Amino acid sequence: MAFDKMELRDIEVWDGNFAAAQALRQCQIDVVAAYPITPSTPIVEGYAKFLADGYIEGEFVMVESEHAAMSGCIGAAAAGGRVATATSSQGFALMVETLYQASGMRLPIVLNVVNRALAAPLNVNGDHSDMYLGRDSGWIQFDAYCPQNAYDLNFIAFKVSEDHDVRLPAMVHQDGFMTSHTAQGVNTLTDDEAYGFVGDFKPMNDMLDFEHPVTHGVQTEEDWHFEHKARQHNDLMTKVMPKIQAAFDDFEKLSGRKYNIVESYDMADADVAVICMGTSVETAREVATEMRAKGIKAGVVGLRVIRPFPFFQIAEALKGVKAIATLDRSSPNGAPGMLFNEIAGALYNTGDRALLSGYVYGLGGRDLTKAHLVSLYNELQANVDAGKVTTPLQQFIGVRGPKLSFL
Amino acid sequence: MANKGWNEFEIGAMLRTFDGKIDDIAGTRQEDRAYSENSSFVASVADWRIEKPIFSKDFCIDCQFCWIYCPDMSIIARDKKMIGVDMDHCKGCGICVEVCPTNPKSLLMFPEQADEETELAQWPAKDEEKK
Amino acid sequence: MSEMKKIKNLKEFSTSADRFEGANLLCPGCAHSIIVREVLNATNDDLVLSASTGCLEVCTAVYPYTSWDASWIHIGFENGSTAVAGAEAMYNALRNKGRLKQPDRNPKFISFAGDGASYDIGFQWISGCMERGHNMMHVVLDNEVYANTGGQRSSSTPIGSSSTTAPAGRVSYGEKKNKKDMVSIMASHGIPYSAQVAPNKWKDMVKKIQHGFSVDGPVFINAVSPCTTEWKFDPKDTMMLSDLSTDSLVFPLYEIIDGHELNITYRPKNVVPVEEYLAAQGRFKHLFKDQYKYLIKEWQERVDAKWAYLNRREEARV
Numbered sequence: 001m002a003f004d005k006m007e008l009r010d011i012e013v014w015d016g017n018f019a020a021a022q023a024l025r026q027c028q029i030d031v032v033a034a035y036p037i038t039p040s041t042p043i044v045e046g047y048a049k050f051l052a053d054g055y056i057e058g059e060f061v062m063v064e065s066e067h068a069a070m071s072g073c074i075g076a077a078a079a080g081g082r083v084a085t086a087t088s089s090q091g092f093a094l095m096v097e098t099l100y101q102a103s104g105m106r107l108p109i110v111l112n113v114v115n116r117a118l119a120a121p122l123n124v125n126g127d128h129s130d131m132y133l134g135r136d137s138g139w140i141q142f143d144a145y146c147p148q149n150a151y152d153l154n155f156i157a158f159k160v161s162e163d164h165d166v167r168l169p170a171m172v173h174q175d176g177f178m179t180s181h182t183a184q185g186v187n188t189l190t191d192d193e194a195y196g197f198v199g200d201f202k203p204m205n206d207m208l209d210f211e212h213p214v215t216h217g218v219q220t221e222e223d224w225h226f227e228h229k230a231r232q233h234n235d236l237m238t239k240v241m242p243k244i245q246a247a248f249d250d251f252e253k254l255s256g257r258k259y260n261i262v263e264s265y266d267m268a269d270a271d272v273a274v275i276c277m278g279t280s281v282e283t284a285r286e287v288a289t290e291m292r293a294k295g296i297k298a299g300v301v302g303l304r305v306i307r308p309f310p311f312f313q314i315a316e317a318l319k320g321v322k323a324i325a326t327l328d329r330s331s332p333n334g335a336p337g338m339l340f341n342e343i344a345g346a347l348y349n350t351g352d353r354a355l356l357s358g359y360v361y362g363l364g365g366r367d368l369t370k371a372h373l374v375s376l377y378n379e380l381q382a383n384v385d386a387g388k389v390t391t392p393l394q395q396f397i398g399v400r401g402p403k404l405s406f407l
Numbered sequence: 408m409a410n411k412g413w414n415e416f417e418i419g420a421m422l423r424t425f426d427g428k429i430d431d432i433a434g435t436r437q438e439d440r441a442y443s444e445n446s447s448f449v450a451s452v453a454d455w456r457i458e459k460p461i462f463s464k465d466f467c468i469d470c471q472f473c474w475i476y477c478p479d480m481s482i483i484a485r486d487k488k489m490i491g492v493d494m495d496h497c498k499g500c501g502i503c504v505e506v507c508p509t510n511p512k513s514l515l516m517f518p519e520q521a522d523e524e525t526e527l528a529q530w531p532a533k534d535e536e537k538k
Numbered sequence: 539m540s541e542m543k544k545i546k547n548l549k550e551f552s553t554s555a556d557r558f559e560g561a562n563l564l565c566p567g568c569a570h571s572i573i574v575r576e577v578l579n580a581t582n583d584d585l586v587l588s589a590s591t592g593c594l595e596v597c598t599a600v601y602p603y604t605s606w607d608a609s610w611i612h613i614g615f616e617n618g619s620t621a622v623a624g625a626e627a628m629y630n631a632l633r634n635k636g637r638l639k640q641p642d643r644n645p646k647f648i649s650f651a652g653d654g655a656s657y658d659i660g661f662q663w664i665s666g667c668m669e670r671g672h673n674m675m676h677v678v679l680d681n682e683v684y685a686n687t688g689g690q691r692s693s694s695t696p697i698g699s700s701s702t703t704a705p706a707g708r709v710s711y712g713e714k715k716n717k718k719d720m721v722s723i724m725a726s727h728g729i730p731y732s733a734q735v736a737p738n739k740w741k742d743m744v745k746k747i748q749h750g751f752s753v754d755g756p757v758f759i760n761a762v763s764p765c766t767t768e769w770k771f772d773p774k775d776t777m778m779l780s781d782l783s784t785d786s787l788v789f790p791l792y793e794i795i796d797g798h799e800l801n802i803t804y805r806p807k808n809v810v811p812v813e814e815y816l817a818a819q820g821r822f823k824h825l826f827k828d829q830y831k832y833l834i835k836e837w838q839e840r841v842d843a844k845w846a847y848l849n850r851r852e853e854a855r856v
Contacts, residue, residue, distance in 0.1 A: 002634070030631040033624055057635055059627040063620065064666035071617035071663065075624025078611050079586070081632055101613050106419030167418055205421045207609035207625055208632065209639050210584040211429060215422040215445075215604035217612035223410065224601045228420045230413040408602040422604045432607050433582035436555050440607075447603040450561035471552040475740050476777050478571035479560040484552040496560025500567035500766075501774030516774075 003057045008188040016150040016179035019186050020086065020112045020172065021046025023154035025056055026194035030081030030201065033061040033072030037091035038124045039176040040114035044086055066091035070098035070111075077107035077169075078216045080206025082158065084109065088176060089116035092130040096137065102169045103138030104232065105216050108161040109169040110154065111139070115278065116176040117364040125365020126176030128277060128329040131306070132338055138232055140170040140240055141306040145263075145281045147184045150174040152257060155189075156247045158198045163243050167204065168236065173306070175278040177365065189255060197254055236308045244305060262313040263302040266292065270299030272380035273318060275343060276327035277303050280361075280368050284327075287373035296381050303339075314346045323355040323380040323389075329362045336394055336407060355383045358407075361397040372397050408444050436485075448496075452479075456499030458516040460492050461523050463530050467513040473503035489513075510537050542748055543582050551744070554579040557607035563597035567773025569763040569780065570594045570679045572737040574650065577677055577759075580747040584608065584645040586625050590618030590655035593686040594679060616660040622649040623672040646751055647674040653694035654684045657718050668727040668756045675750050675757040676724075681765035682717065683821075689768045693718045697840075698833045699821045701768070706824040711833060716840070724758035725794035732758040733793035733803075738780035742791055742803050749793075762789040770820025779818060786815040787845045792852075800851040812838045 006025070014022065020043045024032070034044040050056045059076075063069050066087050077083040087095060092113055102109050115131050117123040135141065142157055144150040150172065157170040174180055189197070205214050220228055241261065248259040265285045267273060272291075274284045281302035291298035301317045303310065318324060324347075328337035335341070340358035347354060359376060362368045376397070383389050392405035417423075422445040429440065442448045469489050474482040481497040483490050492503075492514075504514045511531045545551045557578050564571050570593060578585065585608035589595035595612045598605040613621045626647045632638045649667075651660055656678040664676055683701055684690040691701040694717045700706035704713040725732035730753035735743040743761070750757035764779035766772070771779055783789040784804060791804035813834050816822040825833050 030635070031624065031627045033620075033627070057631075059631040061623065061627050061670065063670070064662055068617065068620045068663050068666055071613055071620035072624035072627065074613050075588070075611060075621035075626075076628040076631075077624075078621070079625035079628035079632075081628045081637075083628075097614055098617070104419065105421070203639075205417070205419065206639075207586055207611065208629055208645070210432075210609070210643055210645065211640065213424050213429075213432070213607060213609045215424065215599050215606055215610045216419065218420050218422060218599040218601045218604065219596055219612075220420055220601040224420075227411070227413040227416070228601075231416075231418065234413065235418070416602075420601055422599070422602065424604055424607050431582075432557055432584075433555055445602050445604055446559055446607070447561040447598070447605040448559040450603055452561045452563075455566065469549065471548040474552045475548055475576070476572055476737070478564065478566075478568050478776070479562075480556045480558065480571075480575065481560055487549040487552055493560065498566035500776070501772075502567055502776055505774045506777050 004054055005191040006055050008190065010188060011185045012188055013183050014147050014151070014186045015181050015183045016144065016147040016174040017042035017114065017181065018046055019147040019151035020154055020174070021050070023151050023194070024084050025050045026189065026191050027082060027154065027158050027198050028056065028195060029058055029084045031059045031061065031073070031076035031083050032085055033063050033069045033076065034085045035063055035066045035069045035087070035091060037066065037088045039116060039180045040086040040088040040112060042180070043112050043114070066094040067098060070095045070102060073109045074098060074102050074105065074107055077102070077109050078105065079208045080203035082162070082201040084111070086112035086114065088114045089118055089130050093118060093133060096133060099134060099137040099139060101217065104228070106167040107169060108167055110157045110161060111169065111171045112154070113171045113173045114176050114180045115173055123364040124176070126178050127363050127365065129331065131173050132330040134171060135307055135338065138168065138236065139307060140168055142170065142172045143277050143303055143306055144172060144174040144179060145279055145302060146179055147182070148186050150179060151186050152251065152255065152259065155194060155197050156244070156251055156259070159247045160240065160243045162201060164202065164204055165239050166235065166243050168240065173278070178279040187255065187257070193254060197251065240308050241310070259304055261305045261310045262317045263304050264317045265300040265302070267299035267301060267317055269297055271297040271322045271384055272377055273299045273301055273321045274325050274327060274373065274376065275301040275339060277306070278329065280327060280329070283368060283370065284373055287370050287377065291374070291377045296377055298377050309342055311346045314343060315350050318347060318354060319352060321352070321354050323383040325376055325380055326356070326358045328358060328360050331363055332360060340394070355389045357383065357389050357391055358394045359397050360394065366398050368398065451495040452498050453495055456497065456519050458499045458501065459494065459519050459521070460497065460499070460501070460503050460514045461517055461521070461526050462489070462492055462514050463527055464513065465530070466509040466511055468509055470508060472506040472508060473514060476502050476506045478502065510534055542752065543580065545580070545744055548740070551579065557585065559605040559607060562605040563600060564593060565767050565773065567766040567776045568593070569737050569765070569776050573677070573679055573761045573763055576737060576740050576743045577648065577747050580744045581646055581751055584643045586622065586645050586647045588612060588618040588621045588649040590649070590651035590660055591615035592652035592655050594650055594652070596686055615655055617663050618651050618655065619649045619660060619664045619667045619676050622647045622674050623667045623670070626672045626674050647672070649674065649676050651676065651678060652686070653678055653680045653682055654692040657693045657720055665727065668724055668729050668758060671755050673755060675759060677759045677761060678720065679763040680760050681763040681768060683765065683768045685765050685768045698825050698830070698837065700824060701821070711824060711830050721758070721760050721794065725797045728797040729758060730755045730796055731793065734760045734789060734791055736762045736780050736784045736789055736791060738777050739784060739791060739804055746793060746803070768821065771818055775818070782810060782815040782818055786810040786812050787841050788812060788815050790845060790848055792848055798856060800848065802848055802852050812841050
């Protein structure tokens with residue numbers, strides 16, 4: 001090998017961006033095509049520096065836009081090798097066209113999405129608008145709550161995405177700044193352990209196999225298009241979750257760190273539960289513990305896998321809960337909110353008729369404070385006590401001005 | 408290809424041109440290639456034609472203008488000789504006739520229903536006024 | 539470096555085994571296909587190809603058929619060049635890492651795109667590919683119009699042409715702007731080779747394509763592609779139109795080496811008046827009305843001026 005391994009301490013102090021960059025280094029990506037955008041830039045900067053320092057062998061293509069970044073990734077992935085990139089927000093929005101093309105062509109690409117608000121008005125801070133924008137794109141979506149997750153989920157993303165039964169691209173989400181720029185202790189894998197977990201890239205339908213030429217990116221009209229889209233959806237619905245679970249299991253054996261498709265915290269006997277994503281999960285867990293000290297049986301459900309949507313796992317995690325709050329960190333712009341709708345969908349046909357209310361919070365990096373969550377849990381308990389939702393179904397948390405609520 | 412169900416084809420709408428392995432495509436003539444059912448080579452556009460070219464080899468000088476300028480890979484050239492027209496892939500554009508330099512032309516357009524032997528039997532003679 | 543295919547004359551060229559198939563869905567008489575054949579047959583090396591959305595793409599890979607005998611990819615309208623650039627990057631990565639399945643090959647990376655996909659929507663992507671120095675060739679099939687979507691103007695559409703979005707009418711002569719000079723723009727990236735070609739001049743084409751394959755770095759080729767449907771002429775006349783385009787000097791054939799050294803590669807023995815080129819096409823029919831005849835005169839002056847400029851550039855050797 002024409003590159004050097006890196007000696008890591010068992011625990012390194014890394015922010016989410018550097019943790020992701022280190023994971024990419026350890027996975028030995030063949031081609032990274034990237035374009036800078038705050039707050040994901042340090043991932044590709046980190047990768048570029050590893051290359052400049054001789055810790056990676058591969059091609060780093062610094063392109064002229066995020067659209068070109070994903071276009072280059074698609075060309076490289078179709079050629080037959082390990083491919084990754086990173087982006088955020090407007091860059092993600094510019095990539096959207098190509099996201100559908102990558103998944104439709106069944107190309108395993110790992111995209112680190114450092115979540116950030118979408119303009120207008122322009123904002124560089126974290127919310128989940130970009131994550132939500134990608135949710136129908138046919139990609140697998142993992143959600144990290146902290147730098148450790150951002151590191152670990154990259155390995156899992158490659159392992160699942162490149163599996164020949166899956167062959168679907170995957171996003172690893174982390175919150176802009178709150179995760180990406182906040183240094184925490186990260187338990188590391190050695191280079192050999194990490195690469196051994198992900199394994200060598202196994203090409204499939206690769207353009208560079210000159211003895212088996214392939215045509216990628218065909219046109220299908222009304223006589224074929226539906227079947228291809230149905231196939232992709234079928235594979236997302238039936239093949240991905242078992243592979244993710246197997247990867248989580250393998251990863252636990254390797255690292256001792258256990259991941260779950262839905263991350264439940266204090267849910268066994270919970271009366272009230274908050275369901276959310278990103279760094280908010282960790283805040284909510286802290287508040288739930290405090291609420292329990294006050295006699296409210298509070299729990300937290302975090303989504304670890306957003307797509308495919310863990311329909312049954314969510315229903316299972318929320319079984320027996322009396323009041324649930326969904327926390328959407330993206331402006332629903334005229335609807336109840338993605339989490340509200342999808343959780344409602346997952347619960348509607350279960351015997352449980354939990355009281356469901358939705359909250360919109362944290363847009364453009366606005367803090368979700370513990371005080372917000374305390375009053376939210378109190379509202380849920382009030383709903384339980386009243387036997388009905390006592391608040392409007394959609395409330396905004398932490399926005400200035402008169403109380404904003406709908407439905 | 409028959410209209411298959413959603414579970415019956417390769418993922419990603421990927422198509423393979425050939426069945427199995429092919430070592431040197433540029434060095435393998437069409438008749439020696441194992442085209443898959445997905446190569447348009449196995450399809451036909453013969454029904455697009457209103458007129459068809461008929462080739463008379465009597466005057467052909469094998470200049471290969473018709474070969475190079477055929478948009479549909481339908482002029483069959485082997486060993487530097489023009490040997491005929493691939494009527495499955497010819498769309499009847501008539502370029503081959505236009506670029507044919509012989510006198511009389513070695514390719515002429517006729518209605519699709521025209522009988523080849525009849526037309527060859529009454530091929531025009533050399534136009535003495537033309538250089 | 540692989541050996542360059544020897545093509546002394548057309549007879550020798552005709553021994554090529556095409557890697558592009560018939561029963562594609564291009565119009566009868568479409569020049570795109572002629573250009574693609576001339577480009578692909580210029581080499582026997584393996585090919586990695588892309589097409590941006592456009593006539594060539596939608597007519598050659600309609601499921602369940604492909605007309606390509608080499609690996610080929612289409613992503614979108616704007617990014618065929620970058621798809622090939624990505625594949626080229628992967629080739630370099632796998633070569634350096636010793637993971638190529640057939641390490642002894644010398645693949646050529648070529649992206650095809652129309653003028654809409656090159657002059658307009660894909661402009662930035664191509665510029666990026668040229669600037670970054672990928673070992674690839676971008677070939678524009680320049681029919682000066684969005685033919686695939688029914689004939690809308692592009693920034694390659696010439697003055698006086700009638701298109702569906704710049705139609706000639708009672709008070710308009712159609713397109714008001716002259717086409718963009720892509721060969722120069724791309725040459726200005728300092729790339730090793732930028733050239734204009736035409737399918738009628740196959741030898742000039744093959745020479746340029748082979749030169750493009752021989753250099754290290756990105757190559758830009760602009761190929762005039764007479765469009766029977768949108769230029770409005772009989773399909774049998776495609777090569778006549780191609781002849782008129784080069785011999786009227788509306789499409790002068792030249793090359794620019796290393797971004798500056800310009801060579802004219804074809805000098806017509808008998809230069810045809812631009813009027814003849816225009817008269818052969820329905821899209822310019824209205825220019826022959828009395829009130830628009832001045833435009834034909836201006837056309838000729840523009841073509842003369844461009845030709846004089848190219849000659850000065852060539853003589854100056856700068």
